[in-house]
């Protein structure tokens with residue numbers, strides 16, 4: 090075990106220090122110190138700058154992320170010293186407030202204490218800090234079907250939702266494998282955007298909205314062999330995530346039939362491409378609404394162009410680009426982007442983000 094950690098630590102320290110332009114004397118001294126610490130305690134602690142740069146490297150290595158051009162502008166919040174529930178909740182509310190920034194979204198990551206023994210010191214049960222509940226009712230599913238299991242977990246902890254299609258779920262935090270605690274997010278901290286099309290009525294009477302900031306809270310951050318099981322991170326949305334998946338998928342909010350009907354499209358034949366027309370108008374509405382409310386969002390064409398620049402920057406830096414084509418292509422008009430017509434090596438480079446076993450079932 091320690092040999093693997095030695096090697097991972099050495100790889101990271103060398104690359105990190107080289108990228109930060111540190112003199113080799115300092116790197117050698119740091120390597121010796123880390124080696125000694127691992128031999129004595131079985132782990133080692135990252136310095137502040139190793140943590141900051143390591144988190145940025147993890148974003149840069151995220152093969153499925155089209156937004157990596159801005160990897161070096163990540164706002165890193167060091168929360169490794171927090172031990173009490175109240176402080177962890179406060180740090181999560183702080184993350185929501187700081188990253189939302191009134192709509193001018195700041196890509197941010199908050200890093201809680203690393204795994205030392207086997208039990209994770211802090212685990213966040215939420216998939217995203219802000220997400221809508223899903224309820225199984227006799228007249229069908231209300232809210233986000235993706236949230237059914239987590240909503241049930243929250244209810245078993247005593248949480249009760251209002252029962253609407255857009256009930257923000259509570260934050261759920263578990264310390265050292267003990268009983269998880271939950272905390273509702275103050276409504277004033279949750280910036281939301283009403284979705285409206287600039288020219289058409291897409292939804293009839295139905296009020297449709299979505300939250301401004303996607304904050305992934307259930308992935309494990311690995312840096313130099315050290316694991317951080319709680320390291321929530323946010324960027325801004327690419328419009329298709331909301332318009333082509335969250336509001337469009339049949340197993341999500343499934344709005345395409347309703348939109349087609351309101352647009353007077355012929356839904357009896359596939360060849361009328363009514364689904365495609367409904368998709369395009371919904372995505373126009375999403376981009377228009379976020380821009381109208383001053384909330385950062387990127388369309389998939391601009392995002393692809395930014396990714397092209399990232400590809401060029403990485404080549405200039407003489408780093409091998411890795412990527413997962415199947416996730417990098419946008420779900421709407423993929424062949425209209427350069428990504429579709431290129432191949433990417435899906436090798437896993439550390440530091441990186443990984444899935445982990447959900448802490449509830």
Ligand code: HEM
Nearest residue numbers: 148151153154155156196198322323324325326327387442
């Ligand atoms: C700044 C704006 C950003 C945009 C527009 C963006 C866009 C995206 C999109 C569209 C996906 C695919 C998600 C899906 O299809 O469900 C993705 C995946 C991902 N992004 Fe980014 N991203 C951004 C920032 C970030 C940041 C700040 C991080 C971490 C520090 C990050 C890490 C990741 C990871 C780890 C994945 C893969 C998730 C998985 O495997 O489930 N991204 N990104």
Ligand SMILES: N=C(Nc1cccc(CNC[C@@H]2CCCN2)c1)c1cccs1
Nearest residue numbers: 156303304305322323324325326327330
């Ligand atoms: N724009 C974003 N989107 C994003 C990024 C990573 C992961 C996810 C959620 N992906 C899971 C969903 C559910 C199945 C397929 N997509 C969204 C960001 C979220 C956090 C930082 S950027």
